Amino acid sequence: MSITVELTYDLAKALGSRRLELEGTPTLRQVLTLTRDRFGAEGAAFDRLTRVTALVVNGVIASRTHSLDIPLQAGDRVSFLKAAAGG
Amino acid sequence: MIKGYAGRILDVDLGSRSFAFQPLDENTARLYLGGKGYGTRLLYDLTPAGIDPLGPENPLIFATGPLNGSLAPQSNRFAVVCKSPLTGGIGSAACGGSFAFGLKKAGIDILIVRNQSATPVRLEIDGDRDSVTFLDATDLWGQGTRATQEALGKGRNHAVIGPAGENQVLYAGIVSDERIAGRTGVGAVMGSKRLKAVSVTGTRKLELEDQEKFNDYTKWLRKLFRSHPVLGEKLRRYGTMGIVNTTNARNILPTRNFKYGHHDDAMSVSGEYLEDHGLVGVKSSCIHCPVACGREVAVEGAGRVKGPEYETAALLGPNLEITDLRWVNEWNFLADDLGMDSISLGVTLGFAMELQERGLLQAGLAFGDATGVSDMIQDIAHRRGLGNELADGVKRMSERHGGAAFAMHVKGLELSAYDPRGSYAQGVEYATTNRGGCHVQGASMYFESTGPLTIDPQSLRLKAEIPVVQQNLACAINSMVLCIFTTYGMIPKQVHALDPKSRLYRTITYFFERSGPLYRLLMRLKLAPVTWFEKWLTYITGQTFTSGHLQEIGERIFNLERMYNLREGIGGAEDTLPHRMLHESTFPHLDSGHPLDQLLPRYYEIRGWDPQGVPLQRTLDRLQVRT
Numbered sequence A: 001m002s003i004t005v006e007l008t009y010d011l012a013k014a015l016g017s018r019r020l021e022l023e024g025t026p027t028l029r030q031v032l033t034l035t036r037d038r039f040g041a042e043g044a045a046f047d048r049l050t051r052v053t054a055l056v057v058n059g060v061i062a063s064r065t066h067s068l069d070i071p072l073q074a075g076d077r078v079s080f081l082k083a084a085a086g087g
Numbered sequence B: 001m002i003k004g005y006a007g008r009i010l011d012v013d014l015g016s017r018s019f020a021f022q023p024l025d026e027n028t029a030r031l032y033l034g035g036k037g038y039g040t041r042l043l044y045d046l047t048p049a050g051i052d053p054l055g056p057e058n059p060l061i062f063a064t065g066p067l068n069g070s071l072a073p074q075s076n077r078f079a080v081v082c083k084s085p086l087t088g089g090i091g092s093a094a095c096g097g098s099f100a101f102g103l104k105k106a107g108i109d110i111l112i113v114r115n116q117s118a119t120p121v122r123l124e125i126d127g128d129r130d131s132v133t134f135l136d137a138t139d140l141w142g143q144g145t146r147a148t149q150e151a152l153g154k155g156r157n158h159a160v161i162g163p164a165g166e167n168q169v170l171y172a173g174i175v176s177d178e179r180i181a182g183r184t185g186v187g188a189v190m191g192s193k194r195l196k197a198v199s200v201t202g203t204r205k206l207e208l209e210d211q212e213k214f215n216d217y218t219k220w221l222r223k224l225f226r227s228h229p230v231l232g233e234k235l236r237r238y239g240t241m242g243i244v245n246t247t248n249a250r251n252i253l254p255t256r257n258f259k260y261g262h263h264d265d266a267m268s269v270s271g272e273y274l275e276d277h278g279l280v281g282v283k284s285s286c287i288h289c290p291v292a293c294g295r296e297v298a299v300e301g302a303g304r305v306k307g308p309e310y311e312t313a314a315l316l317g318p319n320l321e322i323t324d325l326r327w328v329n330e331w332n333f334l335a336d337d338l339g340m341d342s343i344s345l346g347v348t349l350g351f352a353m354e355l356q357e358r359g360l361l362q363a364g365l366a367f368g369d370a371t372g373v374s375d376m377i378q379d380i381a382h383r384r385g386l387g388n389e390l391a392d393g394v395k396r397m398s399e400r401h402g403g404a405a406f407a408m409h410v411k412g413l414e415l416s417a418y419d420p421r422g423s424y425a426q427g428v429e430y431a432t433t434n435r436g437g438c439h440v441q442g443a444s445m446y447f448e449s450t451g452p453l454t455i456d457p458q459s460l461r462l463k464a465e466i467p468v469v470q471q472n473l474a475c476a477i478n479s480m481v482l483c484i485f486t487t488y489g490m491i492p493k494q495v496h497a498l499d500p501k502s503r504l505y506r507t508i509t510y511f512f513e514r515s516g517p518l519y520r521l522l523m524r525l526k527l528a529p530v531t532w533f534e535k536w537l538t539y540i541t542g543q544t545f546t547s548g549h550l551q552e553i554g555e556r557i558f559n560l561e562r563m564y565n566l567r568e569g570i571g572g573a574e575d576t577l578p579h580r581m582l583h584e585s586t587f588p589h590l591d592s593g594h595p596l597d598q599l600l601p602r603y604y605e606i607r608g609w610d611p612q613g614v615p616l617q618r619t620l621d622r623l624q625v626r627t
């Protein structure tokens, strides 16, 4: 079992992949670091693209339920969330 | 007459082929503005309880409001009001396009169409000559909404139905240009009258109380809109489909007939994906709108057509386990051209697929398989074969075939594409909205799930308050009549720039969540016009409109709709959500669905209703709702 990280469209476009599979049970902080690492030298692009995003675990905004340092559970889905308007 | 109004109601009788112009009632306009509000007042007064929605006694009311014709951005909508054949209660839908503008230019605030024609008919209204011509429409009968409007020509503004309306599909809509008054089956009522089209022309000028102030303010506002993150940027760039990835991340994107709230491949039907794959153009489709949230896509055999909205992409996409945009584009075009509500269509197809999966129906449809869907959409519009059953919507389907637990409707109206299990205020709004399970009668989800500043969508805090305030506001906006998307502009761009991970963001949402009575109090203040719609109304009519005034007018309209439903036997028992929404969880930390039973009593209390959901007499007296 691993953690699935779902990216925003912009992140996915930059990385050429819509989601990442991370082995083990990393913390949210590690998820952020590991995702940023995928950008290699383009880390600044990651920072820019995630500046106004929330972290969501299984559909719930993470800051409400998770400390950045508590390990996630196997099978969890972490998503980067951007506000939007539809109708 | 109050400025902003043409001052006339056109009353047409299709049975006797006669018409009369009547004066608009100023007092009703003061109490209900126009649009949906005035239309509901008329429906209540003109009809007794228990009429057949598809019979001659159901009037079809097209209603504009004081903002229509003023050239204010997004002021292009008209409301359609009648008894709904889908729900049996209040029927109402709003539509962009250009018909509202045409009506106002013809010097008509409201058009009432009564009775039925024996043969297909269309109307040509000339506001300058005060004439109405009844024309044979046999040659147009059976034509799609696009071909019909092409045949009617460019010099007039049209409202038309397609084959779905002609065949009285219970969720048929009325189309103006490329926009549709989709919900509650208003197109079926037009079809029952054998009224194919209404075309209107005129050159009258609307008089505003303070044209100069209106012009100066609107000029300034257009600039503000252009730099707004939603109105000037996101909606323009991605259309409403730009929300797909957000609802998916939030676990509220209807998937597999709302069994799940997330689809692994949802990104393929998002506005961002469309921008990179097959977007042909960006267009408004609504007159005088600088936002231009419409998309243009190419569909084989049809050419360049209006692309899907979020609701359509979600409900004809992941809700059917389909994520190939080519199919979604094609089915969206079919729904528009045949003239039916793509929300009800998508939910009905999803329901049929689940019935098939459970062995309750042989529909030849399966989740994740596009085979047969295009044909079924045609069959629905023409009421052929099994399509004849799907044309009646999920409530009636479930009464025939079972599956009530997963029939996704409220009061008979199919649910929109925000799963309330992850958006509790939206769930309360769905349950209580008078026309049934719809999102644009408040859009509460913006404050808890999708917007730039969202409170916890799954706590109970503020989940009864937000729907009340938002439903009132939406009633007022649908009576001016403005596009509901105008409310997105109310949150300033500075808020959009806040990082949700920041302490400031968390502090603001913490206090907002706990603001309960204060929030309602602030919204009810009658200090000064603040938002553009308050200012526009003030400059146009010469009367002062504030947030408090709009809350009061909206509350009045909402209560009148409620009284209409009660008169039709639709009461508190119908203020509910589908079993699946109440009892099946889609979140691993929860073992049940939406906690409606914990929120409804508070909602009723705030509304000034009794525990059965009936407005108290003192509430009706306070609001001057005559019954």
Ligand code: SF4
Pocket: B074, B075, B076, B096, B283, B284, B285, B286, B289, B290, B291, B292, B293, B294, B483, B484, B485
């Ligand atoms: S924002 Fe979109 S739906 Fe609203 S009036 Fe403009 S183009 Fe029409």
